[in-house]
Amino acid sequence: MKILAVDDDLIILELLREFFAVIGEHELITSDSPEEALMIASTTPDIQCFLLDIQMPGMDGIELCQALRKMPRFKRTPVLMLTAMSEKRYIDNAFAAGATDYVTKPFELSELQGRIQLVASLVQERRSGSERAAVSYPGRNRVRRIVPQLTLDQPFEINDVKGVIEAHALENYLQKLTRSAMFGSTIFAFAIRDVEKLFHSIKPYDFRGVISDVAEALSDCLVGNQFLMAYLGNGLFGCVTEDGWMPDLDDFVSRTQIEILKMGLYSSDGTPLDVEVVHGKALRLDWRSSSSVLTAFEDIVDSARHAALCASAQRQSRWPLRATA
Amino acid sequence: MNSLAHKLPGIARIRERFLEMHDERHDALEDALTLISSGEDCQQALLTARDILHKIAGSAGSLGFADLGEAAGKAETVVQEHIDTNFRDQTPVTEELDRFLELSITYCSTTAE
Numbered sequence: 244m245k246i247l248a249v250d251d252d253l254i255i256l257e258l259l260r261e262f263f264a265v266i267g268e269h270e271l272i273t274s275d276s277p278e279e280a281l282m283i284a285s286t287t288p289d290i291q292c293f294l295l296d297i298q299m300p301g302m303d304g305i306e307l308c309q310a311l312r313k314m315p316r317f318k319r320t321p322v323l324m325l326t327a328m329s330e331k332r333y334i335d336n337a338f339a340a341g342a343t344d345y346v347t348k349p350f351e352l353s354e355l356q357g358r359i360q361l362v363a364s365l366v367q368e369r370r371s372g373s374e375r376a377a378v379s380y381p382g383r384n385r386v387r388r389i390v391p392q393l394t395l396d397q398p399f400e401i402n403d404v405k406g407v408i409e410a411h412a413l414e415n416y417l418q419k420l421t422r423s424a425m426f427g428s429t430i431f432a433f434a435i436r437d438v439e440k441l442f443h444s445i446k447p448y449d450f451r452g453v454i455s456d457v458a459e460a461l462s463d464c465l466v467g468n469q470f471l472m473a474y475l476g477n478g479l480f481g482c483v484t485e486d487g488w489m490p491d492l493d494d495f496v497s498r499t500q501i502e503i504l505k506m507g508l509y510s511s512d513g514t515p516l517d518v519e520v521v522h523g524k525a526l527r528l529d530w531r532s533s534s535s536v537l538t539a540f541e542d543i544v545d546s547a548r549h550a551a552l553c554a555s556a557q558r559q560s561r562w563p564l565r566a567t568a
Numbered sequence: 569m570n571s572l573a574h575k576l577p578g579i580a581r582i583r584e585r586f587l588e589m590h591d592e593r594h595d596a597l598e599d600a601l602t603l604i605s606s607g608e609d610c611q612q613a614l615l616t617a618r619d620i621l622h623k624i625a626g627s628a629g630s631l632g633f634a635d636l637g638e639a640a641g642k643a644e645t646v647v648q649e650h651i652d653t654n655f656r657d658q659t660p661v662t663e664e665l666d667r668f669l670e671l672s673i674t675y676c677s678t679t680a681e
Contacts, residue, residue: 258627261578261579298622349625349627
């Protein structure tokens with residue numbers, strides 16, 4: 244993996260060079276200024292991961308992360324914040340800006356190694372996905388890349404919707420909060436009723452559009468509050484709100500449904516789509532360890548999945564002949 | 569310092585470099601403290617002190633100087649709070665910087681182990 248590390252502390256850059264030289268496997272490029280880093284990023288091919296400090300003179304690491312995310316080829320490139328800024332507002336802002344993970348300085352090298360391994364697996368996973376999706380033609384030198392086939396359980400990126408981040412970044416965020424004993428966040432989840440029928444009744448392109456529209460409706464109803472949200476696959480959305488605040492979920496889902504109706508969702512052949520969102524349970528995070536917080540999150544997501552099944556059963560019992568997605 | 573850090577062949581050189589830089593950082597903090605104590609136009613001195621403390625807090629612990637890093641982190645928080653609140657009484661900052669510098673000097677050139 245080719246990694247670009249940006250930090251104005253030359254000691255940290257030296258330590259990182261030493262660290263990566265010993266663990267091997269990866270190629271490290273360093274820069275002590277965000278402005279220079281942007282130039283390196285735009286002119287160096289195949290950068291697969293960024294390590295960014297936050298507090299730097301001029302542009303800070305969060306602004307740098309936002310600038311990188313605006314460059315199409317770095318929209319999904321893992322960005323690991325490596326910073327001494329341990330306050331929650333920096334963690335929240337970094338993830339909201341598109342950070343994938345957050346390591347607090349002074350870091351244990353073994354922790355950094357673990358985090359880098361996770362990033363490397365993610366990069367490898369994505370690379371295998373595109374390799375599988377590459378089609379070569381006999382007698383030709385070119386390999387055409389095609390969009391990998393979408394599966395229902397696959398979380399995918401949703402661009403330009405406020406507060407929406409990638410699923411693994413949301414998990415990393417939850418783990419970071421609990422590792423740093425920052426409690427008070429509330430987690431909850433939403434599901435789309437009869438998502439399987441919906442998925443099989445429309446084209447993948449339309450399905451992506453529906454998921455993006457639902458994410459936008461959810462996000463619009465959360466605006467004004469601090470939150471992060473991710474699409475988890477299977478028509479499920481996970482959400483975290485801060486400072487003990489959480490919406491009245493019944494009311495929130497009603498408002499989201501109104502937003503969805505206002506949008507008027509159609510498939511590309513003009514068929515109107517019946518999309519209903521339901522909510523599961525909510526949980527306020529407390530003393531849980533970083534491993535159990537993910538189990539708690541899974542339970543919350545399962546409760547939304549269950550709510551979707553109940554909503555589907557209710558609908559079928561009400562309108563047995565019209566039970567379509 | 570964790571076991572992985574011990575395995576880095578260049579770690580001694582980086583620690584040495586850190587200590588060399590620390591002499592300069594310590595002197596700059598002494599200067600900042602003098603300006604802050606004078607109470608006149610000390611905003612820049614506060615920012616300088618915060619940035620130096622931030623760097624020490626970020627790297628000292630990874631190099632095996634945990635007490636120095638923790639003390640720098642604590643002092644940085646006090647300085648940052650002072651900057652954020654624009655509080656007129658400089659005493660909490662000067663006392664914290666004083667405390668930090670007492671530890672910091674033990675890491676300067678000949679006094680460092």
